[in-house]
Amino acid sequence: MDSGKTSVIVPLIIIDLHEDGFHPLVEISVFGRPFLVVLDTGASKTAFDQALLIQANSGTDIIVSDHLSTGLGTNSMVSSTAIIHDLHIGNFLVTEFEIAVLDLSTINVAYRQLGHPEVLGVLGGDILMKYKAVIDYGKRTFELQQN
Numbered sequence: 001m002d003s004g005k006t007s008v009i010v011p012l013i014i015i016d017l018h019e020d021g022f023h024p025l026v027e028i029s030v031f032g033r034p035f036l037v038v039l040d041t042g043a044s045k046t047a048f049d050q051a052l053l054i055q056a057n058s059g060t061d062i063i064v065s066d067h068l069s070t071g072l073g074t075n076s077m078v079s080s081t082a083i084i085h086d087l088h089i090g091n092f093l094v095t096e097f098e099i100a101v102l103d104l105s106t107i108n109v110a111y112r113q114l115g116h117p118e119v120l121g122v123l124g125g126d127i128l129m130k131y132k133a134v135i136d137y138g139k140r141t142f143e144l145q146q147n
Contacts, residue, residue, distance in 0.1 A: 005145055005146065006092075006145070006146045007143055007144060007145040007146070008089070008090045008091050008092040008143065008144055009090070009141050009142070009143045010026060010027075010089055010090035010092070010141060010142055010143070010144065011026075011027075011090075011140060011141055012024040012025065012026060012039065012135075012137075012140045012141060012142060013025040013026070013027070013036070013140075014137070014140060015111075015114075015116050017114060018114065023038050023039075024038070024039040024135070024137070024140075024142075025037065025038055025039065025117075025119065026038075026039050026089065026123055026142070027090075028087060028088060028089050028120070028123070029086075029087075029088040030048075030056060030057075030084060030086060030087055030088075030120070031056050031057040031086065032086070033056055035052075035056070035119070035120035036117055036118070036119045036120065037119055037120050037121050037122055037123045038107075038119055038121070038122045038123065039122075039123050039128075039135070039142065040122040040123065040124055040125075041125060041128060041135070042125075043122045043123075043124035043125060044124055044125050044126065045099070045100045045124045045125070045126050046097070046099045046100065046121070046122065046123050046124040046126055046127050047099060047100035047101070047102050047104065047121045047122050047124065048082070048084075048099050048100075048101055048102075048104075048120050048121035049101075049102065049103065049104035049105065049107075049108070049119075049120060049121050050062065050080065050101045050102060050103055050104075051103070051105065052104075052118070052120050052121075053082065053101060053120070053121075056120070060082050061082060061083070062080045062081070062082045062101050063080055063081050063082065064079075064080045065079040065080055065081055079100055079101070079102060080100070080101040080102070081098050081099065081100060081101060082098070082099055082101050083096060083097070083098055083099075084096075084097050084098075084099055089123070089127075089144060090144075092131070092144050092146070094127065094131075097127070099121075102121075104119075104121055104122075107119065127144075131144040131145055131146055132144070132145040
């Protein structure tokens with residue numbers, strides 16, 4: 001019996017931040033190009049780094065917001081948004097999805113200092129809730145579902 005649900009299981013890449021714990025990374029594709037993002041259950045919204053987003057697709061329409069973002073160690077970060085039309089997480093396609101666009105360069109500076117790869121941003125609670133994510137650290141996977 002087909003319940004009409006589509007799901008995908010995506011591998012997690014767990015990186016060791018040495019004395020600061022671990023971050024799960026996920027491979028995604030945007031604009032037909034592969035990127036890594038941090039799977040961040042503490043982030044309310046998916047956010048991409050502005051400079052890397054523009055580098056990936058200079059035609060991205062970024063709209064400056066009239067409110068400041070909180071989190072990431074500050075409450076005064078200028079926030080912008082963009083609509084992403086082709087976010088692939090594994091074989092799972094997320095269409096017409098609004099993301100926050102922020103300066104996340106400090107994350108990549110810290111990652112480089114620890115010998116880790118650069119990330120485009122964070123995959124946040126908005127996507128994780130909408131697609132009923134199930135994270136399995138033991139198997140190093142997470143699952144997304146779409147009705």
